[in-house]
Amino acid sequence: MKKFLILPLILAFFTLPVFSRPGFEFGIGTGYVFYGDSDTKERNRVLGDTNQSILCLDAAVLFPMNDFLIFSLGNDAVFDFRWKGSNHIYLADYSFLAGFRAYPNLGGLFFSIDYALGRRTDFIELDDLDETLNSKWGNGFKFVFGYDFSYHLNSYGPILAASLKSMPRGGSRDNILCVSIKLTRHK
Numbered sequence: 001m002k003k004f005l006i007l008p009l010i011l012a013f014f015t016l017p018v019f020s021r022p023g024f025e026f027g028i029g030t031g032y033v034f035y036g037d038s039d040t041k042e043r044n045r046v047l048g049d050t051n052q053s054i055l056c057l058d059a060a061v062l063f064p065m066n067d068f069l070i071f072s073l074g075n076d077a078v079f080d081f082r083w084k085g086s087n088h089i090y091l092a093d094y095s096f097l098a099g100f101r102a103y104p105n106l107g108g109l110f111f112s113i114d115y116a117l118g119r120r121t122d123f124i125e126l127d128d129l130d131e132t133l134n135s136k137w138g139n140g141f142k143f144v145f146g147y148d149f150s151y152h153l154n155s156y157g158p159i160l161a162a163s164l165k166s167m168p169r170g171g172s173r174d175n176i177l178c179v180s181i182k183l184t185r186h187k
Contacts, residue, residue, distance in 0.1 A: 024060065027057070033078065037174075057079075096118065117137060142165040156183060163180070
C-alpha cells in the first residue's frame with residue numbers, strides 16, 4: 001500500500017514548476033588544500049620540493065525557486081597531484097552537494113551554501129610505500145561567493161567563483177579553497 005503512495009508523491013515532486021525548467025553549470029579551476037591530518041602532512045613533507053598541480057572540477061543542476069533563490073544539486077572533485085621523479089602522492093577529494101544560491105539583487109553577485117557528503121582517496125607511491133587509502137565518508141559544508149554574468153538571461157554565460165569547502169576526516173578536517181570559472185545556463 002505504501003509503495004502506491006510513494007510513487008505519486010515522487011512524480012508530483014518532479015512535476016512542480018520549479019523542476020520543469022532546470023539550468024546547469026560546470027566549472028574548472030585551481031586552489032589550495034589545508035590538510036588537517038598529521039599523517040597526510042608528513043607524507044607530503046617526505047617529497048620535499050616537488051612538482052604540484054591542483055585541479056578543481058564541479059557540476060550542478062540548478063532549480064530556480066524564484067528570481068533570487070536557486071536550489072542546486074551537484075558534485076565536485078579536487079585533485080592534488082604531487083610528484084618528484086618516480087615518487088608521487090595523488091590526493092582526490094570528491095563529494096555530492098545540495099544547497100541554495102542567493103542573489104541579493106546586486107547584478108549577478110551571489111553567494112551559496114551547500115551541504116557536502118564526501119570522502120578522500122589517497123594514491124601513494126614512495127620508495128618504501130605503495131598504498132591506496134580511503135577516508136571515511138564525512139559531512140561538511142561548501143561556501144561559494146561569485147559573480148554570474150548570465151543571471152536573468154536565457155543564454156549561456158560565465159561565472160567567476162571562489163569557494164571554501166570544509167570536510168571532516170575522522171579526527172581532523174580538510175579545508176579546500178578553489179577559484180574557478182564556470183559555464184552556466186539558467187532556465
